[in-house]
Amino acid sequence: MTWEIVVGLETHAQLATRSKMFSGAATAFGAPPNAQACAVDVALPGVLPVANRAAVEMAVKFGLAVGARIHRRSVFARKNYFYPDLPKGYQISQYELPIVQGGVLAIQAGDGEKTIRLTRAHLEEDAGKSLHEDFHGMTGIDLNRAGTPLLEIVSEPELRGAKDAVAYARALHALVRWIGICDGNMQEGSFRCDANVSVRRTGDTRLGTRCEIKNLNSFRFMEQAIEFEARRQIDLLEDGGAVVQQTRLFDPERGETRAMRTKEEAHDYRYFPDPDLLPLVVAEADVEGIRASLPELPEARRQRFAAMGLGAQDARALVGARELADYFEACVAAAGAGQAKLCANWIIGELAGALNRAGLDIARSPVPAPGLAALLARVSDGTLSGKMAKEVFDAMWAGEGAADEIIARRGLRQISDAGALEKIVDDVLAKNARQVEDYRAGKDKAFNSLVGQVMKATQGKANPAQVNEILKARLAR
Numbered sequence: 001m002t003w004e005i006v007v008g009l010e011t012h013a014q015l016a017t018r019s020k021m022f023s024g025a026a027t028a029f030g031a032p033p034n035a036q037a038c039a040v041d042v043a044l045p046g047v048l049p050v051a052n053r054a055a056v057e058m059a060v061k062f063g064l065a066v067g068a069r070i071h072r073r074s075v076f077a078r079k080n081y082f083y084p085d086l087p088k089g090y091q092i093s094q095y096e097l098p099i100v101q102g103g104v105l106a107i108q109a110g111d112g113e114k115t116i117r118l119t120r121a122h123l124e125e126d127a128g129k130s131l132h133e134d135f136h137g138m139t140g141i142d143l144n145r146a147g148t149p150l151l152e153i154v155s156e157p158e159l160r161g162a163k164d165a166v167a168y169a170r171a172l173h174a175l176v177r178w179i180g181i182c183d184g185n186m187q188e189g190s191f192r193c194d195a196n197v198s199v200r201r202t203g204d205t206r207l208g209t210r211c212e213i214k215n216l217n218s219f220r221f222m223e224q225a226i227e228f229e230a231r232r233q234i235d236l237l238e239d240g241g242a243v244v245q246q247t248r249l250f251d252p253e254r255g256e257t258r259a260m261r262t263k264e265e266a267h268d269y270r271y272f273p274d275p276d277l278l279p280l281v282v283a284e285a286d287v288e289g290i291r292a293s294l295p296e297l298p299e300a301r302r303q304r305f306a307a308m309g310l311g312a313q314d315a316r317a318l319v320g321a322r323e324l325a326d327y328f329e330a331c332v333a334a335a336g337a338g339q340a341k342l343c344a345n346w347i348i349g350e351l352a353g354a355l356n357r358a359g360l361d362i363a364r365s366p367v368p369a370p371g372l373a374a375l376l377a378r379v380s381d382g383t384l385s386g387k388m389a390k391e392v393f394d395a396m397w398a399g400e401g402a403a404d405e406i407i408a409r410r411g412l413r414q415i416s417d418a419g420a421l422e423k424i425v426d427d428v429l430a431k432n433a434r435q436v437e438d439y440r441a442g443k444d445k446a447f448n449s450l451v452g453q454v455m456k457a458t459q460g461k462a463n464p465a466q467v468n469e470i471l472k473a474r475l476a477r
Ligand code: ADP
Pocket: 006, 007, 008, 009, 010, 154, 155, 156, 157, 158, 196, 197, 198, 207, 208, 209, 210, 212, 266
């Protein structure tokens, strides 16, 4: 018997507005507790909420970016529950009529592509935070986060396992940052996912009973949590048991999910339209204005990059962030269209590695795109071997100047003069009669050793491709 894993994700993206969803208090992260909680956020009697226009515009922007339907009229509803960090006793959300309905997101699935449908995206406010650590025998309440605007993005249960779910979350994370509606900072909780997981026997068309794993704020935890949870459910079913619908928490230290509470149903929340807020009406002209302001989207850009001759993986990697895609385009613009593949290789390889090690964003790369293009020009004109180019790159990274300066200063010029190389090769062959014999006797390893000798004789400056050619011609057996 084989099993199929089914996952649907609910993602909370904190919208990058300066003020809150229904009040004028600031949303900046890291302020002292309760310094950014106004009368509306702490739910003093008599206050009224006012919807934040910027948050609404961001929701529309998202909807347009995923090709969803924008409901010109949507409704805010009260979701009622008690918790100390929710002073009103309800969260303002959208229920029956969300602002965004449908839409799709393309994700990478193995070597191929997959399109995941979205159910909806709705506006809501965040709750505050309960602080358990700094208070002995008590709980502290910080309402700075209360009322922060969130876009909750819900996928259809079309993800087939942990890898799919992570690919989806990554694509969504890249998209919300790309269109500038969320900073994507997962450590600060600006982008967090709940994963609904169920399993069924392969071939079954009905969905199994699901468990919902709350608040996954790293891709690695998401993968671990889903894998653990699916395994747990499969073991349970194979032992003749049944899955109980539950809300669960992932414990990263133990790598397992644990029951938090039995799952509540929608009717438990007593949803009803918030009488303090008018229905949210968005003008057609505003929707069209936002549509016109959208940047070229990752998917379109990915296709354009692929058409430049890049491999599918590279094209996808380069649209992982808008700054990265911009860097690539600036590099190609400076290096010439014929160099797209070389640029991609270096950006995804050498540059990304160096940025990663230094913990830097590409926007703050010590080697800007035109600088890298100038280096790559010396690779494609044969001045530098790949190895030399890496040395020059490291020097550029360390701030030693432009590629050509470093090349001149270090005398890093590849020997590509055929006559000169032939002389050196002949010299090496004369001094290494033994290896020549070995090679002719069928020991291919001897060839590499001869290449090594030539490189040594030239302090590594011989053009390796040419050395190979000349050696092959000389040793033809
Ligand atoms: P709720 O808001 O109560 O969590 P929804 O019905 O809105 O419930 O579903 C939320 C998420 O759960 C969606 O992403 C949906 O795709 C997913 N989902 C629903 N049923 C299943 C299931 N049987 N297995 C996996 N995911 C599911």
